[in-house]
Amino acid sequence: MSQKERPTFYRQEVTKTIWEVPERYQTLSPVGSGAYGSVCSSYDQKTGLKIAVKKLSRPFQSFIHAKRTYRELRLLKHMKHENVIGLLDVFTPATSLEEFNDVYLVTHLMGADLNNIIKCQKLTDDHVQFLIYQILRGLKYIHSADIIHRDLKPSNLAVNEDCELKILDFGLARHTDDEMTGYVATRWYRAPEIMLNWMHYNMTGTVARDLMQYIMTGTVARDLIYYIMTGTVARDLIYYIMTGTVARDLMQYVMTGTVARDLMQYVMTGTVARDLIYYIMTGTVARDLMQYVMTGTVARDLMQYVMTGTVARDLIYYVMTGTVARDLMQYVMTGTVARDLIYYIMTGTVARDLIYYIMTGTVARDLIYYVMTGTVARDLIYYMTGTVARHLMHYNMTVDIWSVGCIMAELLTGRTLFPGTDHINQLQQIMRLTGTPPASLISRMPSHEARNYINSLPQMPKRNFSDVFIGANPQAVDLLEKMLVLDTDKRITAAQALAHPYFSQYHDPDDEPEADPYDQSFESRDLDIEEWKRLTFEAVCDFEPPIFDGNDMES
Secondary structure (H helix, E strand, O other): OOHHHOOOEEEEEEOOEEEEEEOOEEEEEEEEEEOOEEEEEEEEOOOOOEEEEEEEOOOOOOHHHHHHHHHHHHHHHHOOEOOEOOOOEEEOOOOOHHHOOOOEEEEEOOOOEHHHHHHHOOOOHHHHHHHHHHHHHHHHHHHHOOOOOOOOOHHHEEEOOOOOEEEOOOOOOOOHHHHHHHHHHHHOOOOHHHHHHHOOOOOOHHHHHHHHHHHOOHHHHHHHHHHHOOHHHHHHHHHHHOOEHHHHHHHHHHHOHHHHHHHHHHHHOHHHHHHHHHHHHOHHHHHHHHHHHOOOHHHHHHHHHHOOHHHHHHHHHHHHOHHHHHHHHHHHOOHHHHHHHHHHHHOHHHHHHHHHHHOOOHHHHHHHHHHHOHHHHOEHHHHHOOHHHHHHHOOOOHHHHHHHHHHHHHHHHOOOOOOOOOHHHHHHHHHHHHOOOOHHHHOOOOOHHHHHHHHHOOOOOOOOHHHHOOOOOHHHHHHHHHHOOOOOOOOOOHHHHHOOHHHOOOOOHHHOOOOOOOOOHHHHOOOOHHHHHHHHHHHHHHOOOOOOOOOOOOO
């Protein structure tokens, strides 16, 4: 939207929310809503296109929201490729930075996704070739900008009646369908290196108990907390660790069910629990822990008011120690009560209200809101697979290629290739096909828990892919073998895959463009809400819409 050519706006109520949009966008009809915004279908009178208008939810509520808003806008503006969703328009009804609070994004309205197509019809090999070629063509473009999609799956691939495909949601906010399907479906297409490294964070079974003991006691704990929870890194890490689709799944497996009951019983009850609570929450260690956990000016002030003084000392003493505490922990943190308690404490209105009263002040409300409730949780995988996590988890852009291999296999067979019931089962299903990794690969895994887990498995040989994909085009099988490789250094890239003989009738290097360099330096900037807001406002005002040539893809 250019402020020099400000359009006339009109107001319309959509699902009890006021939308204010330019008059060119008519017939607003709600499509769905998610954690980060609501989407309406509309008709663009100027171009004749069916479009989707997304109103971002609370775009500047916190610095996390504000930075994510700027990131989404920057990324969408950069994408200019036939097989990747791009930005048609961005606007705000605000006429100045002072009144700037709402952001609307306009993209093509995409109809059927690949998930719906798989369910409705059997695809021919020609269809599979053309669809996978387009995915790889879009990925080559995305990867050339040093961007990883991170969440490729059939529901993130839109296809029109001419079998033309666009990649959706490359690391951005989720649409309504994604909110409903959650991480369970996403996990089926997730690269194994991500899940293997999640064992370091995802507390399950014996590993969880050992990890708890390791993390929460002694000097190691103090050092770990110091590095994880302080400074700018702390804010970013909370953003990375506690948000996203994976978080929902993480909470499900960590905090509920049999594993949770065992974990809570071990950690929070008995002699070990009493000692742990005593050392963590009282005395010198407690003071040190608080100092390391919540350092920085804001944190010091926050902790000074919340966690110190006579009231705080008495509260910690009565709640976290003594016979009453032991009985309380035994009752609260195990069994059915624990499952219900965790559900209500870690999500929803109860959590927000609880933390509001315990940790008052704007900073506290924002912090707890993002750490302990919905929005943050839904963002986990995006942020845990961002630049920082990429270094921690030792993976590269071929995580997307693994996802393409899973999608391609599903197109060929009509069945999900690895429909794991949880992370462990997912890995087991993968290794029944690929075989267990060799020692040379295991030694390169940065996660101690992952190495221990793999070494505990019985040796499984790699299966013959031709026996798995019976009747499939031999070239398709060969390509799958190059995509579904455990070793990321040996997995085929998007550019290499495009040159595979399977795509000989489509491959044209001159028609497989790369992206212009994408400047991600803003990711390392430590800005406050108002500064992110100003950058976003400038980006909205400076936006130049693409030239419409009449051949744009419609749903």
